[in-house]
Amino acid sequence: MTSTLLFIHGTGVRQQGLAASMKLLQAQVAEYLPGWKIAPCPWGDAFGAALNKHGASVPSYVRTGDPTPSLDAQQRARWTLLADDPLIELRVAPDEAYLGAPPGPDIWGVRIAALRDDAAIEALLSNAGLPAQWAPFIDSVLADVEWQTVVTALTLSEAAASPLVARALVAGLQARLRELNLPTLAVAMRDALADALVPPLGGPPAGIKDWLLERMTAYGRRRRGSLTDLTSPVVGDILRYQARGSTLRDFIGLNVENTGARVLLAHSLGGIAAVDWLALEKRPVDVLITVGSQAAFFYEIDALASRVLGSGLPDFFPERWLNIYDENDILGYPAAGIFKGKVLDLQVDNGAPFPEAHGAYFSNRTQVWPAIADFLKGG
The missing domain is CATH 3.40.50.1820 (Alpha/Beta hydrolase fold, catalytic domain)
Structure with a gap:
């Protein structure tokens, strides 16, 4: 049988x-x-998600759109991961070919060490209501063997590594503030601090935007409709199940009955x-x-x-x-x-x-x- x-x-x-x-x-x-x-x-065609009004809820569904919300979500996800492990982006940083000495030791011994007495960074934190917190934090980083191991292993150029190191330092500072039961940085101040750290770490001057995110934003704007078509069945099916799940569950029962499974x-x-x-x-x-x-x-x-x-x-x-x-x-x-x-x-x-x-x-x-x-x- x-x-x-x-x-x-x-x-x-x-x-x-x-x-x-x-x-x-x-x-x-x-x-x-x-x-x-x-x-x-x-069940997908019968009970899965679909744009039942032909994309009327999607800004400029056929022609263009604004992907900012999805990019914001990516940024939130990145900072969530950094909160758990400030070094995560540095741990998975790609290897790059380099001439001469590897960049990592200089990033560690010169760039990060010099940040300890950076008056502009200290002033930024003072304005956020956190005076005298920066130098002790950098001292703790410089004394941390794991930080030293990860940073000195970097093969990225200083310019390429600077935003990753900046975010790692900001996430590390946030963790220290939590440990000290001090208020952490609000999102706007967190981002301002990360931007301010990029130039002294060897990156471009402050005010130059994240090139990749700008390109992603432009790409998404030109393709909002097609991106929605690509992603909405997957995300939409989950959302629709949460709201109308009984229809799918009843359909499972019907198929069990019909097949004898x-x-x-x-x-x-x-x-x-x-x-x-x-x-x-x-x-x-x-x-x-x-x-x-x-x-x-x-x-x-x-x-x-x-x-x-x-x-x-x-x-x-x-x-x-x-x-x-x-x-x-x-x-x-x-x-x-x-x-x-x-x-x-x-x-x-x-x-x-x-x-x-x-x-x-x-x-x-x-x-x-x-x-x-x-x-x-x-x-």
């Missing part, structure tokens, strides 16, 4: 993409799961919807396999539609749940630490960076498919 897996796809997938995915999935199932077949739950194989947002559907009431499903899913993360931030934070999963939830994630996929999350005793986590390496890693699970023949086969045999 043939058993059926129901495949619940993730965000941004529409008819053409699903057809390509099913071709791959059917080939893998035929090889790794003899006696099984796989059927799609094609007792196993759900769910990717990305499909995994969130599958967990929600299974957690609402007892279902005729024995096994759940989630791949690159955010279900545990949604629960942890109290955004999972079916379960309030702290309520856990109900007793009728399927006893067999395999959750597969790749640490290089920033949209894939482990679940065992959140739903203790309810799920088995499997970490894999799809051999690709993000975002490719998020879509590469079903091409992973060495880890993903053998694990799925073993898990189903165990049932």
